[in-house]
Amino acid sequence: MNPSNKKKDAAMAVEIGGLKLKNPVMTASGTFGYGEEYADYVDLNQLGAIVVKGLSLKPRLGNPPPRIMETAGGMLNAVGLQNVGVDVFIKEKLPFLRQYDVAVIANIYGESTLEYSQVAKKLSQAEGVHALEVNVSCPNVKKGGLSFGSDPKAAAEVTRRVKAETHLPVIVKLTPNVTDIAAIAQSVEEAGADAVSLINTLTGMSIDLKTRTPHLKNITGGLSGPAIKPVALRMVWQVAQKVAIPVIGIGGILTAEDALEFMIAGAKAVQIGTANFINPRATIEIIDGIRHYLQNNKIKNINDIVGTLRT
Numbered sequence: 669m670n671p672s673n674k675k676k677d678a679a680m681a682v683e684i685g686g687l688k689l690k691n692p693v694m695t696a697s698g699t700f701g702y703g704e705e706y707a708d709y710v711d712l713n714q715l716g717a718i719v720v721k722g723l724s725l726k727p728r729l730g731n732p733p734p735r736i737m738e739t740a741g742g743m744l745n746a747v748g749l750q751n752v753g754v755d756v757f758i759k760e761k762l763p764f765l766r767q768y769d770v771a772v773i774a775n776i777y778g779e780s781t782l783e784y785s786q787v788a789k790k791l792s793q794a795e796g797v798h799a800l801e802v803n804v805s806c807p808n809v810k811k812g813g814l815s816f817g818s819d820p821k822a823a824a825e826v827t828r829r830v831k832a833e834t835h836l837p838v839i840v841k842l843t844p845n846v847t848d849i850a851a852i853a854q855s856v857e858e859a860g861a862d863a864v865s866l867i868n869t870l871t872g873m874s875i876d877l878k879t880r881t882p883h884l885k886n887i888t889g890g891l892s893g894p895a896i897k898p899v900a901l902r903m904v905w906q907v908a909q910k911v912a913i914p915v916i917g918i919g920g921i922l923t924a925e926d927a928l929e930f931m932i933a934g935a936k937a938v939q940i941g942t943a944n945f946i947n948p949r950a951t952i953e954i955i956d957g958i959r960h961y962l963q964n965n966k967i968k969n970i971n972d973i974v975g976t977l978r979t
């Protein structure tokens with residue numbers, strides 16, 4: 669690499685809870701498979717990080733179809749956390765990812781705090797996982813299905829249990845389906861989270877007028893895509909003011925301009941989700957776009973724009 673390239677790349681580097689990333693652009697869980705699915709379209713080495721599909725202790729088939737529905741400016745999904753399970757991930761998916769020079773973040777979930785901690789332990793012992801992202805949007809079976817992420821105490825408890833099992837940085841991924849997301853963020857920060865990422869999908873639904881039945885078999889699903897961007901941006905801004913740990917912005921990011929809005933609102937990094945379905949090279953185009961923005965505006969380092977919103 670020639671020195672000017674090195675300088676250029678240093679300007680894009682960020683650090684999340686001790687994890688050094690080449691640039692602030694990651695994939696969002698559930699929209700990029702286990703990385704391999706996109707390797708023909710994207711040079712995975714260029715990504716800030718790959719966040720893999722949510723992993724549970726045992727493999728899961730997810731919900732019955734139809735489970736995807738396009739909506740105005742977005743999509744509803746009720747995939748239901750389908751995945752190969754943590755053991756198959758470690759045995760069959762991780763070796764592929766180890767060939768690349770890219771941070772791998774394993775997204776995890778469980779139906780109990782015990783399951784979260786068991787999945788966390790297995791991944792922490794595996795070679796090639798660099799951080800854990802804890803999806804607290806999952807229903808807490810013990811609490812009648814209320815999600816862990818909608819209760820500050822339950823979210824903190826999951827965070828503590830996962831932290832106790834791992835040496836890896838722990839990112840807690842917050843659900844927007846709450847009244848006060850900043851209060852949940854503060855609670856997981858106190859419990860030891862190294863970073864928070866937000867937002868997960870917003871609960872929604874859609875109806876077929878002819879049959880008067882829901883389009884999704886599950887009735888409700890999670891809304892994602894450009895339609896949720898203003899809500900996500902507002903929540904990132906609110907959370908960034910209340911916590912000292914890094915915030916990762918997610919929700920409807922399609923372009924470098926969208927990503928930069930999140931960073932100005934206080935996000936140190938961003939994740940790209942639904943955009944990958946529209947344009948499989950969205951992540952790379954966003955990385956290039958951020959680099960050009962820095963150059964065109966003579967900004968020396970990407971970190972210099974984080975949280976610079978003028979109000």
Ligand SMILES: Cc1cc2nc3c(=O)[nH]c(=O)nc-3n(C[C@H](O)[C@H](O)[C@H](O)COP(=O)(O)O)c2cc1C
Pocket residue numbers: 696697698699721722723745747749775803841867868869891892893894896918919920921939940941942943
């Ligand atoms: C089909 C699909 C599957 C998803 N699966 C997961 C998952 O397994 N774990 C998780 O934490 N988030 C999951 N998400 C949520 C995304 O990671 C992201 O938070 C959300 O879609 C908002 O970002 P976007 O508007 O850029 O898509 C999923 C989203 C979609 C659309």
